[in-house]
Amino acid sequence: MKPYNILIVGVGGQGILLASRVIGTAALKENYDVKVSEVHGMAQRGGSVVTHVKLAQKVYSPLIEKGEADLIISFEQLEAFRWAPYLRKEGTLIVNTQKINPMPVIIGNAQYPKEIIPKLKDHFSHVHDIDAFGISKQIGNTKAVNTVLLGVSAHFIDLQKESWYSTLQEVIPPAHLDMNIKAFESGYNHISTI
Amino acid sequence: MRRLMLGNEAIARGAYEAGVTVACAYPGTPSTEIMEYMAKYEDIYSEWSPNEKVSLEVAIGASLGGARALCAMKHVGLNVAADPLFTISYTGINGGLVIVVADDPGMHSSQNEQDSRYYARFSKVPMLEPSDSNECTAYVKKAFEISESFDTPVLVRLTTRIAHSQSIVGLHEKSNYTLKNYDKNLSKYVMIPSNARVRRVEVEKKMDRLYTYADTVDINTLQWGSKDIGIITSGVSYQYAKEAFPDASFLKLGMVHPLPEKTIQEFAAQVQTLYVIEELEPFIEDQIKKMGIPVQGKNLLPIIGELNVQILKEKISEEPPTPTLTLSESIPVRPPVLCPGCPHRAVYFILKKLALHVSGDIGCYSLGALPPMEAMDTCICMGASVSAVLGMEKAQGPDFAKKSVAVVGESTFIHSGITGLIDIVYNKGNSTILILDNSTTGMTGHQDNPTTGFTIKGEPTKQIDLIALCKAVGVDRVQVVDPFDLPELERIICEETSASEPSVIIAQRPCVLLKGIALNPPLYVNEEKCKNCGACLKLGCPAMESLGTHVKINEAVCRGCGLCIPTCKFNALEKVGEANETV
Numbered sequence: 001m002k003p004y005n006i007l008i009v010g011v012g013g014q015g016i017l018l019a020s021r022v023i024g025t026a027a028l029k030e031n032y033d034v035k036v037s038e039v040h041g042m043a044q045r046g047g048s049v050v051t052h053v054k055l056a057q058k059v060y061s062p063l064i065e066k067g068e069a070d071l072i073i074s075f076e077q078l079e080a081f082r083w084a085p086y087l088r089k090e091g092t093l094i095v096n097t098q099k100i101n102p103m104p105v106i107i108g109n110a111q112y113p114k115e116i117i118p119k120l121k122d123h124f125s126h127v128h129d130i131d132a133f134g135i136s137k138q139i140g141n142t143k144a145v146n147t148v149l150l151g152v153s154a155h156f157i158d159l160q161k162e163s164w165y166s167t168l169q170e171v172i173p174p175a176h177l178d179m180n181i182k183a184f185e186s187g188y189n190h191i192s193t194i
Numbered sequence: 195m196r197r198l199m200l201g202n203e204a205i206a207r208g209a210y211e212a213g214v215t216v217a218c219a220y221p222g223t224p225s226t227e228i229m230e231y232m233a234k235y236e237d238i239y240s241e242w243s244p245n246e247k248v249s250l251e252v253a254i255g256a257s258l259g260g261a262r263a264l265c266a267m268k269h270v271g272l273n274v275a276a277d278p279l280f281t282i283s284y285t286g287i288n289g290g291l292v293i294v295v296a297d298d299p300g301m302h303s304s305q306n307e308q309d310s311r312y313y314a315r316f317s318k319v320p321m322l323e324p325s326d327s328n329e330c331t332a333y334v335k336k337a338f339e340i341s342e343s344f345d346t347p348v349l350v351r352l353t354t355r356i357a358h359s360q361s362i363v364g365l366h367e368k369s370n371y372t373l374k375n376y377d378k379n380l381s382k383y384v385m386i387p388s389n390a391r392v393r394r395v396e397v398e399k400k401m402d403r404l405y406t407y408a409d410t411v412d413i414n415t416l417q418w419g420s421k422d423i424g425i426i427t428s429g430v431s432y433q434y435a436k437e438a439f440p441d442a443s444f445l446k447l448g449m450v451h452p453l454p455e456k457t458i459q460e461f462a463a464q465v466q467t468l469y470v471i472e473e474l475e476p477f478i479e480d481q482i483k484k485m486g487i488p489v490q491g492k493n494l495l496p497i498i499g500e501l502n503v504q505i506l507k508e509k510i511s512e513e514p515p516t517p518t519l520t521l522s523e524s525i526p527v528r529p530p531v532l533c534p535g536c537p538h539r540a541v542y543f544i545l546k547k548l549a550l551h552v553s554g555d556i557g558c559y560s561l562g563a564l565p566p567m568e569a570m571d572t573c574i575c576m577g578a579s580v581s582a583v584l585g586m587e588k589a590q591g592p593d594f595a596k597k598s599v600a601v602v603g604e605s606t607f608i609h610s611g612i613t614g615l616i617d618i619v620y621n622k623g624n625s626t627i628l629i630l631d632n633s634t635t636g637m638t639g640h641q642d643n644p645t646t647g648f649t650i651k652g653e654p655t656k657q658i659d660l661i662a663l664c665k666a667v668g669v670d671r672v673q674v675v676d677p678f679d680l681p682e683l684e685r686i687i688c689e690e691t692s693a694s695e696p697s698v699i700i701a702q703r704p705c706v707l708l709k710g711i712a713l714n715p716p717l718y719v720n721e722e723k724c725k726n727c728g729a730c731l732k733l734g735c736p737a738m739e740s741l742g743t744h745v746k747i748n749e750a751v752c753r754g755c756g757l758c759i760p761t762c763k764f765n766a767l768e769k770v771g772e773a774n775e776t777v
Binding site: 011041048 | 196197223224302355358434504515519523525527528529532533558566639731734736739740751
């Protein structure tokens with residue numbers, strides 16, 4: 001059982017907590033020791049948000065250190081850039097191409113960095129950029145960005161298909177399940193086209 | 195059976211397994227979810243109390259009434275509840291009483307970084323500190339045993355990384371605790387001086403017995419490894435230390451007050467170098483030094499903020515950090531913001547326009563202090579907006595009251611703003627209080643409160659009438675306004691600040707994140723009409739940006755609230771179709 005560290009980053013309110021809970025619960029089904037460290041409270045109001053998910057035979061610290069993430073799932077471009085120092089050199093970075101301006105940019109006190117994805121690709125050889133918002137919109141629900149990204153990440157997390165599906169059934173309210181399964185599969189199938 | 199649980203959920207599980215039947219809290223990050231999960235157990239009476247003092251007093255009453263009772267709060271909440279805490283330590287309990295307090299090292303969502311372990315010493319109450327979710331469940335059960343064996347309340351201390359980390363919990367059966375009889379016992383429970391002096395002696399006897407117990411309790415554990423390094427630690431610091439130094443010897447403290455002096459002496463004698471690894475203050479370290487044992491601790495480790503594995507490796511074993519990508523360009527910070535569609539934005543827009551002094555408070559609306567609004571002058575503690583605005587008036591004179599307002603959320607107002615308002619009326623102030631009533635306790639994740647008309651279990655209950663409440667304490671001028679009606683809001687604020695008597699303005703509009711609030715289609719900018727004048731950007735809405743030639747609305751972020759529409763004198767901000775009337 002190889003230790004696997006996943007950092008999920010984005011902007012408060014994007015549905016990051018749900019994504020980390022799905023991964024954690026699915027990993028528990030496969031007898032990993034699991035720790036998921038979340039952010040609640042003030043940062044959830046549109047701040048920079050990070051959730052740590054650690055899978056191993058035995059996990060002590062709930063936090064991933066710089067340079068020790070095997071996978072970063074970023075819900076937003078700037079946040080991918082901000083948290084990139086946490087990725088191992090050979091790690092995988094999934095980045096939703098969506099941009100959300102932070103307040104210093106909106107009020108003209110700072111610039112949103114340009115060409116983030118090419119810069120990340122210069123540093124890391126496994127960068128996958130995905131328009132998860134676009135895919136989510138095509139499915140007909142712009143709130144499914146998190147499930148689309150989970151579908152993409154399923155390629156890189158060593159868990160069985162059944163674990164993902166049974167977890168989605170447990171975690172997502174029945175009324176939204178079909179749409180989320182569709183979103184998960186759209187994300188999963190998207191990667192082959194990259 | 196095993197489940198992945200937040201530390202907070204695991205605390206509630208422990209309470210359930212211990213047979214708790216009464217539980218109370220006021221919401222506060224990072225403790226809030228304890229009571230949210232507690233309320234899901236049908237057998238447990240759960241409540242959102244108006245504040246932490248009331249909460250602890252209800253739990254005390256339940257304990258004296260023979261039930262096992264639990265009360266939860268964030269670190270600063272224990273300041274509010276400190277009054278009953280210090281005296282329940284004297285009287286002792288009847289049914290077990292456990293107080294869970296969640297500290298926030300690093301101040302992720304708090305106004306200070308106080309180390310609540312000192313409360314345990316100060317109030318002479320034992321304190322346990324779990325280091326993962328499974329221990330949260332186990333230690334709550336242990337805390338009830340200790341509470342009843344030693345006739346004392348017991349504190350359980352969490353920190354953010356324990357409260358808000360999920361790890362695996364083994365589930366057990368609920369114990370069959372039976373309600374104890376309630377027997378009248380005046381000398382034990384009536385703390386008039388003559389009785390308190392007698393109980394004061396009992397407190398010291400209790401602590402003596404607890405010091406002995408600390409050397410035998412099974413939640414203080416020795417883990418022998420290499421004897422070159424010995425580490426005494428507890429809570430999440432244990433997890434960091436175990437990952438940083440897997441081969442060292444450990445004395446892991448599950449009980450952080452009182453300390454097991456004999457065990458510490460023996461452990462220290464067997465290791466080459468002794469380290470205490472603890473977040474925040476040198477609470478354990480100072481006591482070990484007092485035992486005459488040389489120890490390394492805060493001479494190496496920071497006293498401010500959280501620890502992590504990297505800090506321990508760098509400071510203790512002087513290991514260089516893992517080389518990582520260093521970014522050459524600066525990355526803009528992303529502070530939290532008022533949500534798109536937030537009713538508070540409208541209020542701050544007007545307060546800023548009128549250039550008023552704003553005495554602020556704790557909640558989502560504290561974000562009005564950040565750019566571009568910067569429309570809140572002070573934020574100290576729950577309720578301070580209302581009392582401090584009177585103090586400012588008394589310092590600066592009555593004219594100052596015409597240029598100032600207090601801003602307080604409805605839940606915070608009930609928590610401790612109402613007493614300040616009584617002070618304003620009683621002591622002849624002229625203050626204007628803006629109660630931002632968004633129908634929920636927002637920042638902590640949407641909890642009901644006495645003004646919403648629902649209990650924590652979602653049952654309908656009597657809804658506090660804010661207008662009648664303010665009038666009842668003697669405020670004759672009370673007005674209600676929808677903050678999205680900007681001209682009316684501005685008119686009312688001007689009218690009330692100029693009045694030479696106390697007034698209350700209730701700005702009423704539900705939080706945009708509440709269930710059932712209609713989500714309108716995003717607005718768009720008519721690029722031909724937009725002159726890029728920047729007037730709309732003054733709202734500080736995260737959905738808007740200037741592209742240099744015109745403003746653009748981010749469709750993924752905009753909630754279609756329409757607050758920006760009247761800010762544009764060129765009518766460039768447009769709705770799509772007819773269906774998206776603002777709520």
